[in-house]
Amino acid sequence: MLTVYTEQHRLQHGNAELVDGTLKPCFENPSRADMVLAEVDRAGFERIAPTDHGKAPILAVHRDNYVRFLETFWSRWTAPSRRSKTGRTYDALPLIWPTRCFRQIEPQDIDGQLGYFSMDAGTPVTAGTWPAAYWSAQTALTGADRLLAGERAAFALCRPPGHHAAADVFGGYCFFNNAAIAAQHLRDSGLGRVAILDVDYHHGNGTQQIFYDRADVLFVSIHGDPRTEFPFYLGFADERGAGEGEGCNLNLPLPAGSDVPTWMAALEQACTAIAAFRPDALVVSLGLDTYEGDPISTFKLKTADFHAVGARLARLGLQTLFCLEGGYAVGPIGENAVSVLNGFDGH
Template identity: 40%
Template sequence: MRVFFNARHDAHDVKAEFYHGQTISALDDPRRMGIIRDALAHKVAARLVDPTDHGMAAIRAVHDAGYVNFLSHAWQDWNNAGFDGAAVPGVWRAMVTGIGDANLNPGDKSAHAASVLPDQCHILKKLGQYAYATDTPIGDGSWQAAYWGAQTAISAANAVMKDGEASFCLGRPPGHHAHRACYGGHCLLNNAAIAAQHMRAMGADRVAVLDIDQDHGDGTQDIFYQRGDVLTVSIHAAPDNHFPFFSGYAHETGTGDGLDTNLNIPLAENAGFSGFSDGLGLARQKIIGFDADMLVVSLGVNAHEVEPLGTLGLTTENYFAIGQQIASLGLRTLFVMEGGYAHDVIGQNVVAVLSGFLGGIGSNP
């Protein structure tokens, strides 16, 4: 398996984040990538590949132009305003309609952020416009890391499209919480969505995105919610009591051309492998029925039993079985790294998924 490695990921090195009323050490720590890389080197026949710079076109095909301009200048604007430390929002515009309103299309949640702000606006206004959570500080190298994370996803997508061999996009920050025009959940650019859209642009007819991170892939859902050419499926902890809280419900199935091309499979706390496997069975049926010719897997391993925010209770052995089930789809597959923050197990859990997948290729759906 080829592992496209974002060697510039460590430029995003914020030291702390605000979580549940406390300042804690940043969960998305740069050490995560080295742990996974080293684990792969010892356990999987992986070939490290340096990504190619493909420029901005594929990023702009997914993300709002004003939002991208904000991200690329946020740190400079923050410094120019005289602030120290990482950039975090301090104020948000109040919304008359709550984004948790059951009658509001998930695709509308970031619509307020799509309006263009004048460049001279104060950075706190821009942060309040584009951030939806306090957990994603922006530091000196955050844009560089995010940009190269996207290039890593594009390069890996190109490789899968070219010869069909499975590839793994290993980079950070993660991406599946990044909407078309807002950010949160440690995510700035949506690498999985960028890869899926790039595959479509390169000639793939129908692309499926399968998100197995414990958190709902709200950003990916938002980006493709009104489209029928990309199927989005997310298996995650039920949002009533879990981030991102306001999306991930089963009734969110898409709208317009995207009607019935979004599937959410929320799981109860401590669902374990039995519940997750049942959910994956539903996901597989949906993907098979969609007749996808390419698969992008948002690979999060934060549902493990020792993860700091884990609630589903999966084990490393479970992740091996999950990899086998994904392989049984028989699709050309790109894995994109998402969450997973327990340093003691993140490497072995990623290895388990990819080993299960590589060992399961060729089995029947």
């Protein structure tokens, strides 16, 4: 399968994230993409570099003040200020958020903006965040271009991932919503309807927020029940869309520890909904943290099950773009990714 990849992903390499009240090494790190790339090359997939589409397709999904914040953040963070006469050269994590009791107003201060535009303390902003996130989006866009050129499928080896990034919020290791940007690009390039299927263990809250009131993009997500699983505050079954988008959002939350038959039944329900929507293309947020050995997830899929996932998606008969999302069992992540892609291709 055609794979789009760039070394620019290495520029996002955070030192630590806040986990259980302590700073720990980031689960999301360059080794994830390294392992996937190694298996892609071992499988003999064609590999290309992304082309630069500029900021316009990103701005079609993300708000301009948010994009400007990410683009300028590091130069502002490292500039001398009243908090640091020499500037701060370490990674940034937020210290305060505009919660329910606060007004939702964008501050002028960089520390206030850091909280305003973020949803967690597990996603450090680093010196390389902007170029890594920018080129991750370009990776997805280039994959979408290949569908527009007639390819049956493509794999965008995106890193950092994207599905937790909303129109003006980053978090969950995500800065730009690669799948949403690709879906919007397909729409802007003439496709009438696009479906997004998110199979990551964690709900794609950002993708849902971006398309929630639209009827031209169907969003379907299979994920851990948000009553107990990150991101907690979205992903419930009663979230069906709003306005023109009512009925175009389908959440299939599953209890922690769900077994393979339970997950596969949800996939069948998702595929039925996608087929009924009759989209012109499918974008898959390919999270691999449903694997039985993932350190921050609890589903039970094995490598062979991922092959069955790809085979089932192929039966939809849709041009399909796969965008890499989560998956933190680094050793087998590449094998699991290629298992999905080979299943789709019938290998």
